Amino acid sequence: xxxxxxxxxxxxxxxxxxxxxxxxxxxxxxxxxxxxxxxxxxxxxxxxxxxxxxxxxxxxxxxxxxxxxxxxxxxxxxxxxxxxxxxxxxxxxxxxxxxxxxxxxxxxxxxxxxxxxxxxxxxxxxxxxxxxxxxxxxxxxxxxxxxxxxxxxxxxxxxxxxxxxxxxxxxxxxxxxxxxxxxxxxxxxxxxxxxxxxxxxxxxxxxxxxxxxxxxxxxxxxxxxxxxxxxxxxxxxxxxxxxxxxxxxxxxxxxxxxxxxxxxxxxxxxxxxxxxxxxxxxxxxxxxxxxxxxxxxxxxxxxxxxxxxxxxxxxxxxxxxxxxxxxxxxxxxxxxxxxxxxxxxxxxxxxxxxxxxxxxxxxxxxxxxxxxxxxxxxxxxxxxxxxxxxxxxxxxxxxxxxxxxxxxxxxxxxxxxxx
Numbered sequence: 309x310x311x312x313x314x315x316x317x318x319x320x321x322x323x324x325x326x327x328x329x330x331x332x333x334x335x336x337x338x339x340x341x342x343x344x345x346x347x348x349x350x351x352x353x354x355x356x357x358x359x360x361x362x363x364x365x366x367x368x369x370x371x372x373x374x375x376x377x378x379x380x381x382x383x384x385x386x387x388x389x390x391x392x393x394x395x396x397x398x399x400x401x402x403x404x405x406x407x408x409x410x411x412x413x414x415x416x417x418x419x420x421x422x423x424x425x426x427x428x429x430x431x432x433x434x435x436x437x438x439x440x441x442x443x444x445x446x447x448x449x450x451x452x453x454x455x456x457x458x459x460x461x462x463x464x465x466x467x468x469x470x471x472x473x474x475x476x477x478x479x480x481x482x483x484x485x486x487x488x489x490x491x492x493x494x495x496x497x498x499x500x501x502x503x504x505x506x507x508x509x510x511x512x513x514x515x516x517x518x519x520x521x522x523x524x525x526x527x528x529x530x531x532x533x534x535x536x537x538x539x540x541x542x543x544x545x546x547x548x549x550x551x552x553x554x555x556x557x558x559x560x561x562x563x564x565x566x567x568x569x570x571x572x573x574x575x576x577x578x579x580x581x582x583x584x585x586x587x588x589x590x591x592x593x594x595x596x597x598x599x600x601x602x603x604x605x606x607x608x609x610x611x612x613x614x615x616x617x618x619x620x621x622x623x624x625x626x627x628x629x630x631x632x633x634x635x636x637x638x639x640x641x642x643x644x645x646x647x648x649x650x651x652x653x654x655x656x657x658x659x660x661x662x663x664x665x666x667x668x669x670x671x672x673x674x675x676x677x678x679x680x681x682x683x684x685x686x687x688x689x690x691x692x693x694x695x696x697x698x699x700x701x702x703x704x705x706x707x708x709x710x711x712x713x714x715x716x717x718x719x720x721x722x723x724x725x726x727x
Contacts, residue, residue, distance in 0.1 A: 314339060318347020318382075325350055325387075326357040327376055350385040351377065355392050362392050369393065370400040383408045387416040395420040405430040413458075418442035418465070428454045432480070442466050449473040451480035463488035470495040471503040478507050485509060491517040511550075530569070535559045545569055554592075556581050564588075570595045579604040585613045589623075598624040602631035604660065617675070618649040628653050633660030633688065636667050645674040654679040660688035664702045669709045676717060684721045685714075691726045 317340055324330050330351065334344035353373055355361045361369065373388065386408055390396075398421045405415075409431055417427065420443045428446060431439065432454040439456075442465040449472075459481045469477075471494055478484065487510055494503060502522040512532040513525065519539040526546040533545065534555040542563045545551070551569040558580040573595035578588075583606055592598070601624065603615065614637070620627065630651065657679055661668045676682065687710070692699065714722055 312339075314343045315347050317343035318349065321348050322350040322385075325352045327351055327353050327373075328358045331376065345379060346381050348380050349382060351380065351383055352387040352389070354387065354389045356389075361390065366393055366396065370396060374400050374403060377404050377407060382411055384411055385414040386412060387414075389416060389418050391418070393419050395422045397421070398423050398425045401425060402430065409434050409436075412436055414438035414440075416440040417444075420444060428477070432456055434458075437461070439463070440465075445469070446473055446477070449476040449480065451476045454480055456481045457483070459484055461486040461488075463490075464492060465490040466493075468493040468495065470497065471501075472497065474503065475505055478505055478510075481507075481509075483509055486512045488514045489516070489518060490514075494518065494520065533566075535561075553577075564591070566591060571597075573598055575600040577602040577604075578606055580606075582607045582609055584609045585615055589619065593623050595624065597626060599626055600629040600631075601627055602629075602658075604631055604633045606634050608634070617645055617651070617678070618647045621649045621651050621678075626653060627651070629656045629658075630654050631658035631660075633658075633662075635662065636665070636671055645671070645678075649678060651675075651679045653681065655681060655683045656686070657682055657684070658686040658688065662690050664689060664699070664706055666702075666705070669706055672710075673713055676713065676720075682717070682720050684723070685717075686723045686725065689724070689726045 321330050321333055321340070321343055324333060330344065330348065334340045364372070369390065377383065377386070386404070388404075396419050401421050402425055405427065412431070413435055414437060415431060417440070424445045426448070427441060427444060428449065435458050436456060437458050438461045439459060440461075440463040445468040446464075447470070460483055462477070462481060462484055465488075469492060474492075474494070478487070484507055487507075494501065496502075501520045502524070503520055504524045504526075506526040508528055510527040511529055513527070513530065514534045514536070515538060516536040517538065520541075522542040523540050524544045524546070528548045529550050530545070530547045531550055532553040533551060534553075534557070535543070536557040536559065538559045538561070540559070540561045543561050543565070545566040547567070547569045549569055549571045551566065552572055553575040554566065554573060555575070555577040556579070557577075560582070570592050571594050573592060574597055576592055576595070576598060577600070579602070585608055601620065615632070615634070620630075657675060659672055659675065672687070676685070691703065695703075710722070714720065
């Protein structure tokens with residue numbers, strides 16, 4: 309250990325991350341203390357790492373963090389995640405940011421400050437590449453002054469910000485590739501809650517627990533779009549066909565439009581979502597490169613609508629992973645599986661039920677017939693704790709049916725997952 313270069317020791321300490329562990333390790337000898345001071349790159353203060361944090365007063369915590377940070381000279385990654393702390397005083401937080409901003413590449417900060425401070429002003433015009441901010445307020449964004457020339461990832465959670473300031477913030481990040489927005493309190497300047505965001509560099513966006521009347525996203529390079537637990541009247545995406553992944557999970561939206569962005573889609577994952585199948589299928593029908601399609605817990609806007617598997621087969625010839633779970637009706641067998649089509653490239657088939665019926669059994673059999681190179685079948689089901697005799701009988705019949713059916717497909721791995 310004595311022969312290790314001080315730079316290597318600094319990398320070892322940086323991998324420890326947790327401030328308490330780093331402090332203990334750096335006390336080993338003079339050389340390790342030197343590495344701590346000049347070559348430590350990462351430091352994390354997380355209330356989950358050390359129970360004693362919960363017993364300290366806020367003032368004592370601020371002193372410990374200040375003393376620890378001020379003993380370093382080369383911090384690149386700083387995380388302050390104190391879930392049990394209601395708020396820090398503004399003065400020490402400003403001191404931490406001013407002391408580290410010349411070298412800092414990544415900042416994760418989730419504590420409210422009193423009074424509120426402009427973290428963007430303290431961190432802009434430097435080398436910051438990752439900014440994860442939670443439980444703070446962002447106001448008065450000035451993109452001409454508060455520039456983030458190196459920022460590639462921005463994550464805002466439980467942040468109060470106006471739609472205009474968020475739009476201006478994206479403008480100030482010319483290299484941003486990943487944007488995460490969770491439970492934002494979006495302040496609107498007009499009665500209609502409209503948010504318009506634009507970025508030429510954005511590749512990946514995740515939006516969770518946001519309610520808006522209208523959300524317009526213009527991102528020519530976007531590859532991944534994930535909406536979760538959102539309530540939107542209108543969502544419009546404008547991009548140039550770069551989208552590869554579309555994931556919609558438990559979203560309420562009246563009008564969904566991804567324009568001409570579907571041509572290169574490889575993954576479509578829709579769960580707990582009310583859809584008009586004809587309109588949704590038309591939206592993704594040009595996705596000839598689609599490899600994974602998941603329609604799980606979807607509800608059809610029209611009771612007479614069905615998912616035509618033949619149409620899926622024709623439009624998505626490269627599809628290898630198909631997951632389907634929705635309320636079945638007789639029409640699903642009569643029309644959804646009609647024709648002599650084959651699902652030639654499906655290797656994984658996932659099927660689910662909420663209520664077990666004979667109809668589900670025949671649906672499984674019909675799909676298996678058409679998957680010529682299937683390697684794995686996964687059946688998901690919901691079984692109530694207090695089962696009626698009818699439910700027990702239906703489950704027993706289904707089990708017997710599957711045993712007989714799978715004898716015809718000895719090369720297919722079968723897995724049952726019940727909740």
